Amino acid sequence: MTDGPSLVVDSRKLKRQPGASLKVDAVVPVTEGMGDEVMRVPPGDLPVSILLESVLDGILATGELEVSAEGACVRCLNPVSEELPISFRQFFTYPGAESQEEADDADTVEMTSEDLDLSSAFHDAVVLALPLSPTCQPDCxxxxxxxxxxxxxxxxxxxxxxxxxxxxxxxxxxxxxxxxxx
Ligand SMILES: [Zn+2]
Ligand SMILES: [Zn+2]
Incomplete structure (x- = not known):
């Protein structure tokens, strides 16, 4: 469990048949904001579209969202806000499955429940997308x-x-x- 926002997707409606897919729209309540004082996503509800895909030995989950991050220019401290497109993937392998076709760019975890926990993949993707040194203009x-x-x-x-x-x-x-x- 993470302390941050929770994103759990029910996969019961996804056919366990390679090639089958299911779109899920989720809303992640962000209660404390994410990031730090330099750049953060303010508290609010974040809509996330998730695509679940059945593959031979598991389920591939892909999430996409856009966040409005706000912070302060590291050079002049003027307010900065930025729209950031974010995407993340997590591969859930069926218990005991020898993963043959591990998705290259997805974190792989064993599926322990029909409810797929994407919380940490979501959290990491959002925090990594925040600029470390935001500036109000490129040549501030x-x-x-x-x-x-x-x-x-x-x-x-x-x-x-x-x-x-x-x-x-x-x-x-x-x-x-x-x-x-x-
Ligand atoms: Zn001066
Ligand atoms: Zn500035």
Whole structure:
């Protein structure tokens, strides 16, 4: 069991006959949001379309959904939102079946129930799809390292003079005195 959102699909209506398939529309309630403060999927109900396919030694489940992720630009902290198409696959082998035709790109687990648990495949796919370093625009110039002004809104912004405190320190240094003045 995972603590995250739960996605379990009933496979009883799928014919156990290679080639048979069944479409299932599911809704995954996301109560706590997924991801982190950089980029996350906010709480809400996520519709997922799932395709179950009977193969010789098991059931292949493919899920597809689209999420709206939101977060903050890593350079300027402006809000960022992105629509992310997500898909995932999980292969459930019949108990005891020697898997002959393992799906290359699907995680394989033994089928322990007619209710197929896609929770972790769903969770991993969503979290992996979230960008690690989202930016509000590809060439976001970020913030001025000196004063924190938003550089995108301040064309040509720069600082002509050094901070006066530093020139005072330089004077002390040049005179050989301690700034503490004992
Ligand atoms: Zn930005
Ligand atoms: Zn500045």
């Amino acid at each position: 110039p970020g913030l001025c390292p000196d004063c924190g002004v938003l550089l995108a809104e301040a064309p040509g912004h720069r600082h002509e003079q050094q901070d006066p405190r530093w020139s005072d320190l330089a004077k002390w240094r040049d005179s050989g005195q301690s700034p503490e003045g004992d």
